[in-house]
């Protein structure tokens with residue numbers, strides 16, 4: 001993690017950043033002289049998902065994932081709802097899908113043999129820049145997906161696949177729908193990743209190794225057409241409505257990119273300008289396409 005040279009150890013990547021596009025409102029960003037800490041009046045280790053859901057309906061209460069994001073803010077929480085007693089830290093591989101509990105850590109995902117086999121190098125590529133191994137041992141999938149950060153590497157990768165989130169209240173929701181929804185008081189219990197043989201490639205660009213990404217890009221293919229997801233624009237990752245033939249000619253690729261760069265909205269922030277991101281989109285897209293074509 002990157003620290004400022006002053007007494008306060010506020011990670012630079014957060015301190016220098018305005019509240020990221022799409023960050024949960026609950027996490028108020030720190031003032032210069034504030035200590036990073038949230039406080040909670042009560043703590044409940046939920047005994048079932050329904051209990052967690054019921055408690056979470058109160059605005060003052062909050063679900064605790066790994067707490068890595070929450071601890072960056074100074075929120076006063078009524079009841080902190082801990083999901084760690086609900087066996088949600090398991091990754092199960094079935095014939096047609098992977099089921100991951102909300103408390104699975106990013107590191108568990110990265111180290112899971114079945115997931116690595118199914119998603120190839122893209123899985124590790126999407127996770128390895130997220131701060132460091134110790135951090136990824138804490139940060140959870142549930143906290144990551146709920147937060148739907150504009151800069152999320154994980155969301156970019158998963159949107160290129162066929163995924164569904166399991167919510168306690170709303171039930172099964174396709175990830176591409178959930179990714180666009182506003183924050184609510186539902187509790188995410190699981191993620192299902194369909195095993196349908198899609199090959200995926202992942203690319204991101206960062207100014208420094210563990211900074212937040214300037215742009216993220218994931219491509220996946222069923223062997224016929226290519227699906228594109230671009231994130232950190234700096235808005236939330238979005239899957240393009242258009243697909244490209246895997247064997248498209250150079251002219252078709254150039255045309256596709258031109259339309260893609262118009263379809264997706266890019267913006268500037270301290271990490272890169274709008275024009276730079278638009279340009280990077282073409283670069284990362286071509287790198288990822290090359291990997292898909294080579295069969296990775």
Ligand SMILES: Cc1cc2nc3c(=O)[nH]c(=O)nc-3n(C[C@H](O)[C@H](O)[C@H](O)COP(=O)(O)OP(=O)(O)OC[C@H]3O[C@@H](n4cnc5c(N)ncnc54)[C@H](O)[C@@H]3O)c2cc1C
Nearest residue numbers: 063065066067068069070102140142143144146152153188
């Ligand atoms: C310094 C820093 C750098 C980072 N860099 C990157 C990066 O480069 N790329 C990247 O992709 N990500 C990055 N992240 C985000 C990180 O990967 C996680 O997504 C983030 O920490 C949230 O996970 P968590 O387990 O810590 O969630 P928490 O902090 O525990 O929770 C976050 C929010 O989600 C809610 N929540 C948690 N679990 C659930 C659930 N099951 N159901 C409903 N709501 C829930 C909480 O109430 C809270 O509002 C970074 C985070 C930090 C703090």
